[in-house]
Structures are given as structure tokens and as C-alpha cells.
Amino acid sequence: MDEQPGTTSEVPDRKGMNSPRALLSVYDKTGVTALAVALEAMGWKIVSTGGTARLLRESGVEVEDVSSVTEHPEVFDGRVKTLHPAIHAPILARGNNPDDVNTLSKLGYPRIDMVVVNLYPFEEVAARDPPAEMDELIEMVDIGGPTLIRAAAKNHSDILVMADPSQYDGVLEHLQKTDGDPKSVPLDVRQRLALTAFERTAAYDVALATTLAQRFEGIELEGDLPPRLLISGGKLNRLRYGENPHQIAGFFDSSRDVKGSEGLANAEQHGGKELSFNNYLDLDAALRFARSVTGDEWRDWPHCCVIIKHTNACGVAVSTNQVAAWSDALASDPESAFGCVIAFNQVVSAEVAEAIGGHFVECIIAPGYDNAALDILSEKKNRRMLTFNNFTPLDPELRWRQIDGGWLAQEEGAPQIDWNTVTSVTKKEAVAEQIDLARFGVTVCAQVKSNCVVFVQPTTTGFATVGIGPGQTSRVEAVRIAARRAGERARGAMMVSDAFFPFRDGIDTSNEIGITSVVQPGGSIRDQEVIDAADEHGMTMLFTGVRLFRH
Numbered sequence: 001m002d003e004q005p006g007t008t009s010e011v012p013d014r015k016g017m018n019s020p021r022a023l024l025s026v027y028d029k030t031g032v033t034a035l036a037v038a039l040e041a042m043g044w045k046i047v048s049t050g051g052t053a054r055l056l057r058e059s060g061v062e063v064e065d066v067s068s069v070t071e072h073p074e075v076f077d078g079r080v081k082t083l084h085p086a087i088h089a090p091i092l093a094r095g096n097n098p099d100d101v102n103t104l105s106k107l108g109y110p111r112i113d114m115v116v117v118n119l120y121p122f123e124e125v126a127a128r129d130p131p132a133e134m135d136e137l138i139e140m141v142d143i144g145g146p147t148l149i150r151a152a153a154k155n156h157s158d159i160l161v162m163a164d165p166s167q168y169d170g171v172l173e174h175l176q177k178t179d180g181d182p183k184s185v186p187l188d189v190r191q192r193l194a195l196t197a198f199e200r201t202a203a204y205d206v207a208l209a210t211t212l213a214q215r216f217e218g219i220e221l222e223g224d225l226p227p228r229l230l231i232s233g234g235k236l237n238r239l240r241y242g243e244n245p246h247q248i249a250g251f252f253d254s255s256r257d258v259k260g261s262e263g264l265a266n267a268e269q270h271g272g273k274e275l276s277f278n279n280y281l282d283l284d285a286a287l288r289f290a291r292s293v294t295g296d297e298w299r300d301w302p303h304c305c306v307i308i309k310h311t312n313a314c315g316v317a318v319s320t321n322q323v324a325a326w327s328d329a330l331a332s333d334p335e336s337a338f339g340c341v342i343a344f345n346q347v348v349s350a351e352v353a354e355a356i357g358g359h360f361v362e363c364i365i366a367p368g369y370d371n372a373a374l375d376i377l378s379e380k381k382n383r384r385m386l387t388f389n390n391f392t393p394l395d396p397e398l399r400w401r402q403i404d405g406g407w408l409a410q411e412e413g414a415p416q417i418d419w420n421t422v423t424s425v426t427k428k429e430a431v432a433e434q435i436d437l438a439r440f441g442v443t444v445c446a447q448v449k450s451n452c453v454v455f456v457q458p459t460t461t462g463f464a465t466v467g468i469g470p471g472q473t474s475r476v477e478a479v480r481i482a483a484r485r486a487g488e489r490a491r492g493a494m495m496v497s498d499a500f501f502p503f504r505d506g507i508d509t510s511n512e513i514g515i516t517s518v519v520q521p522g523g524s525i526r527d528q529e530v531i532d533a534a535d536e537h538g539m540t541m542l543f544t545g546v547r548l549f550r551h
Contacts, residue, residue: 020182021090022114023148024056025049025066025082027121030165035116036061038172042180047112049081050074082144091115091151095158113182114160115152116168119145119204126211134215141208146201156194160185163200167193203232229400229407236265242277249277263287264388267365270374272384278310279341279363283386285311286343286365288394289447292414293318293440294345295393301462304345305329307337312470314340316444319462322352328464330359333485341365345391348373367391415446417546425527426534426541430517434494437463438519438542441496446548448498453478453506455486455493455515466493475499476506483513490514498548500524504533511537521547 022044026032029052036046036056048056049066056063066081067073074081082088090112093100104111120142125132152161160171160182171185171193178184210230233252242249253265264283269275275283289306293316298304301318305325308314315332319325322344330337337359344352344366353369353376364377365386377385396413419439424430430438440463441456448454449471457466467486469478475497483490491514500523501507507518507530518534522543534541 018110019043019045020113020180021045021047021110022116023047023066023082023087023091023112024116025052025145025148026116026118026165027145028118028165029055031168032056032116032165033059033061035168035172036063038176039114039180042175044114044180050078079143082148085109087112088147088151091148091159092155093158094155112159114162115148116162117145117148117152118163118165119149119200122204122211123207126207131215137211137215142204146204149197149201153194153197156190157187160190161193161197163197167196199232203234206230206232224411225398225409229409231400237274239277239280240274247277251275251280263390264386266390267386267388270369270385270387271378272363272382275363275384279384281311282308282341283343283363283365285313285447286341287388289313289316289444290343290345291391291394292443292447294391297439302346303462304343306343307332308341308343309336309339312449313444313447313465313468315465315468317459317462317464318440319459319464321461322346322349323355324459324461326352326355328459328462331489332465333468336485348377350376353377415442415546415548417442417544422542422544424540425522425531425543426539428535428538428540430540430542433458434517434540434542437494438496438517441465441494441519442544442548445496445498447550450498450549450551451475451478452550453482453495453497455482455490455495457489457493466490475501476503476509479506479509483509486513488514492516494519496520498550500527500547501530502526504529506530507533507537507539511539516540518542519544521545523547 022039024032024036024046025048032052033056037059040046040061046056046061046063047066047069048063053063053065066087070084070086072084086109089104089107090109093104093111095101120140122140122142125137125140149161149163152159162168162171174185174189175181213226231254233254236251236253239249239251241247264280286306286308290304293304298318301320303319303322303325306313306316307329314336315329317325317328319328339360339362341363342361347368347370348364348366350370350372353373356377361383363384363386365388367389368387369377369385374385377383394414396411398409399412401408419435437456437458441454444465445452445454448468451472451474452470453475454465455467456463466489467482469482472478472481486493493515494517495510495515497520500521502524503526510518517540519542522545524530531541
């Protein structure tokens with residue numbers, strides 16, 4: 001058999017001192033006994049530590065203790081056991097380097113040909129609720145394990161490294177073809193094993209750094225931003241394609257928080273085909289909208305329905321009744337809602353499922369579904385229903401966005417506005433009922449792409465959008481688009497803008513279609529001109545003082 005680059009030409013004597021050796025030291029002992037038995041049957045010698053060694057001996061495997069190799073006992077309750085030249089020299093010695101081979105021979109250290117190590121479960125302990133004590137958390141910081149893994153991965157041309165039990169069978173398959181010869185494993189397989197090993201230690205370090213940044217007392221992040229972006233998400237699945245069929249795409253979870261993602265990565269899908277790249281984007285938008293109008297301040301209108309198309313809302317409604325929330329949201333723009341994504345913030349009832357009926361819906365996401373509701377919704381075979389159990393209020397959190405050459409970070413959440421300080425700037429004062437409508441409109445507006453306006457109206461059971469003008473380069477054009485969607489329902493509606501009106505044309509246009517009140521941040525050098533226009537038309541105008549751009 002052809003030799004792999006970076007290996008020695010010496011064929012080991014399976015019965016002598018040159019028998020290949022494997023170092024096995026694992027926390028997760030899944031499959032390790034079967035691995036050791038198979039290796040021993042092929043003439044390998046096994047070196048091990050602590051609990052792994054005991055388990056293997058109980059299974060009849062002949063094991064040499066690491067302490068026998070190092071001639072030094074384990075100390076500090078096992079904190080120090082493999083950190084020794086007798087272990088790391090045989091791992092790091094390069095088989096194609098005569099000086100390394102001679103030095104190893106002079107030291108009397110036989111080679112190690114395989115390292116099988118997995119790490120203390122730091123992530124699991126860090127994710128406990130209630131949180132683990134700091135002393136226990138610190139004890140889960142593995143030192144020897146990552147060092148062994150990295151050393152073996154560095155010298156992968158000579159050493160087989162496995163950091164995950166799922167790798168055992170594949171490596172054994174290669175070895176069994178050649179009576180256990182470690183050189184038989186191709187270089188590309190060794191490289192994949194090494195890469196997985198480096199990825200594992202990198203993810204482990206990310207978990208350590210992000211967790212301890214939260215847990216260490218007395219450490220304040222400058223500007224409330226971390227000094228480094230640390231992400232170690234794992235690929236959950238390969239998607240059919242991206243936004244378009246010519247683009248490759250996948251879905252990775254986000255491991256900035258060791259508690260694991262509480263987002264779409266943990267949503268449970270019921271029926272239907274695989275989710276697409278665009279489905280995920282729309283579902284993410286739907287969750288933002290729905291969680292924005294969830295919580296104690298919305299307890300009088302506990303049911304929310306959001307209808308999303310291309311990441312923007314077609315309609316949003318809150319209500320005392322779930323069926324009404326659905327019908328009010330749909331009425332906002334029934335034409336655009338064809339092939340939509342829907343979010344409900346309460347368990348979906350059979351009555352709502354009946355109301356949705358045959359409407360073309362790509363996906364529905366909710367905290368749960370009545371059994372009858374799931375049966376009804378599943379009658380459309382391609383419709384995807386997802387259960388998402390984290391419909392908590394949208395609290396501020398740090399979000400990241402990739403741009404060319406770097407990342408942007410900002411805090412995002414539902415708008416934080418003190419409605420006691422919101423002022424009416426027109427001659428016509430706002431009445432108390434308009435404040436609740438304004439709160440709803442501003443909350444929706446904050447999640448719509450800029451420049452935008454939303455038209456909102458009270459309903460018999462809550463509040464709803466009646467027209468949305470999203471993502472325009474001109475604010476007056478956003479008004480026109482919302483007006484076309486609203487039609488006659490614009491009459492008497494409130495218009496909410498994410499930013500100030502730079503000219504009075506937006507106010508004049510909204511008056512022509514029947515808008516009677518306006519909510520905006522204010523702050524333009526032409527504010528007075530805009531206020532004067534509102535006064536001329538007998539409108540009410542509120543200044544919130546908070547801009548709500550979403551680019």
C-alpha cells in the first residue's frame with residue numbers, strides 16, 4: 001500500500017514494542033469499550049486514565065495506566081495526569097523527521113498512534129437552570145483534554161485523533177481492512193478528523209469565554225459590547241438552496257450563549273416539506289413582530305396574529321379573540337398574504353384552523369396547536385407548522401449583522417418609549433384611547449423596513465393594521481403605498497412613521513386619504529412646517545422622540 005505523506009516507512013511489529021498505541025481518555029464513554037476491544041484484537045496497546053481505564057479493564061481489555069507511562073501519579077484529583085513529556089512527545093514527534101525520531105528513541109518513549117479524547121461537559125453544566133455554582137463550573141474547564149486533542153490534530157499526518165464517538169466506526173472500518181495498520185488511514189480522512197478536533201476545541205473555548213464573561217463578577221464590558229465576536233454555531237442542515245436556486249445555503253445554530261439557541265433552531269416542525277432559506281427569514285421576522293406585542297402590557301389583548309411576506313408584515317392584529325386576530329390581520333392586505341408565513345403568540349385553536357381553511361400558507365409558527373387544529377391545518381400536505389415555545393416579550397438583546405469585511409452589532413428589541421412623556425404638538429389634543437392605538441402602531445412600525453409608515457385602526461376586539469407602506473426611498477411614497485393597501489379603511493385611521501417627516505407633503509397626502517392622526521418621532525428642521533400642515537387639516541400629531549429605523 002502506498003504510504004501517506006508525513007508517515008514513517010517502518011512497519012510496526014504488532015507483537016513487540018512497536019505495536020501501535022492508542023491513548024483513550026474520555027468523559028463521554030459511549031462506544032469506547034467496543035473501540036478498545038476492536039483495537040486490541042488488531043494488536044494495538046491501550047493507554048488510558050482514571051474512569052476510562054477502569055471501565056476498559058472491567059470489560060477485559062488490557063490497559064496501561066498513564067501514570068505508569070509518565071512514572072508520575074495523577075495529582076490534584078486528576079487535574080494533572082496527561083500533561084507530561086512522556087505523553088506529548090510521542091504525540092508531537094514527527095515520523096518523517098529524523099531528529100524527532102532519534103530524540104524519541106533516546107528518551108525511551110514509544111510512539112502514540114491514536115488519541116481518543118472528549119471533553120468535560122462545560123456547556124451542559126453552564127446551561128443549567130438554576131445556574132451551577134461557580135466552583136463547579138470552573139472544575140468543568142478541561143485542560144488536559146483540549147491539549148491532547150490539539151497536539152494530536154497538529155500532528156495528524158502521524159496521529160489519528162477522534163474527539164467524538166460518532167467517528168469510531170469509520171476509523172475502525174479503515175483499520176480493519178489492513179489488520180490495524182495506522183498508516184492505512186488515508187491522509188484526507190486524517191485531515192477531516194483533525195479539522196473536527198480543532199473545531200471542537202474552538203467551540204469549547206467560545207463557550208468558556210462567553211460564559212465566564214457573563215459569570216465573572218466585577219467585569220464590565222466597555223460600552224456594553226464584547227471586545228470580540230465569538231460564535232461557534234454548528235450546521236443543523238443543508239438547505240435546498242438560498243434565496244435563489246443557484247445559491248448554496250444552510251442553517252447553523254448560534255452558540256454565543258451556552259444555554260443553546262432559544263430561537264428557530266429549537267422549533268419543532270410538524271408536517272410539510274423542508275423549510276427553505278426564505279422560509280427561515282420570514283419566520284424570523286414573524287417572531288420579531290409577534291413577540292413585540294406579547295407580554296404584560298398587552299394583557300388586555302392577549303392574542304396576536306402576524307402575517308409576513310418577504311420579511312415584511314402584510315397585517316398585524318391584537319385582539320381578545322384569536323379568530324378575530326387572524327381575520328383582522330388578513331384584512332390588512334389579503335392580496336399580499338398569498339403564500340404567507342403566519343405567527344400566533346398563543347396555542348392555535350381548532351376555530352382558527354377552520355378560519356384559515358384553504359388559504360395558501362407556507363408556514364405557521366405558534367407556541368402550540370390543539371390536536372384538532374393540527375389535524376385541520378395538516379390537510380394541506382405542503383403546509384409547515386412549527387411549535388416554538390419561547391414566545392416571551394421581545395427584550396433588548398445584542399444582534400449581529402455581517403457586512404463586507406466585518407460585523408455590525410446593535411441592541412435590538414421592542415421600542416422603549418415613555419408614553420407619559422409623549423407630547424401632542426398640534427392644536428387638537430390626543431384622547432386617551434388614541435394612546436393605546438399609538439402604542440400598537442409604534443410597536444408594529446419598529447419592525448417594518450425603513451422608510452415606512454403604518455396605518456392602524458381600533459377594532460371591536462383590539463387593534464389592527466389597515467395599510468403598511470414598507471421600505472421606501474421616499475416617505476411620501478410609503479404613505480401612498482399604505483393608502484393603496486388601506487383603501488377606504490384609511491379614513492379615520494392613525495398613521496405611524498418610523499422617522500420624522502422632512503416635508504409637509506406626507507401630511508398633505510395622508511389627509512387626502514382620510515388620516516386623522518399622526519405619530520412620529522419629530523426632530524426635523526421643518527417640524528413646524530409639518531405641524532402647521534397637521535393643524536390646517538385638523539389632525540392630531542404626537543411626537544415620541546424615538547426614531548425607529550430598521551434597515
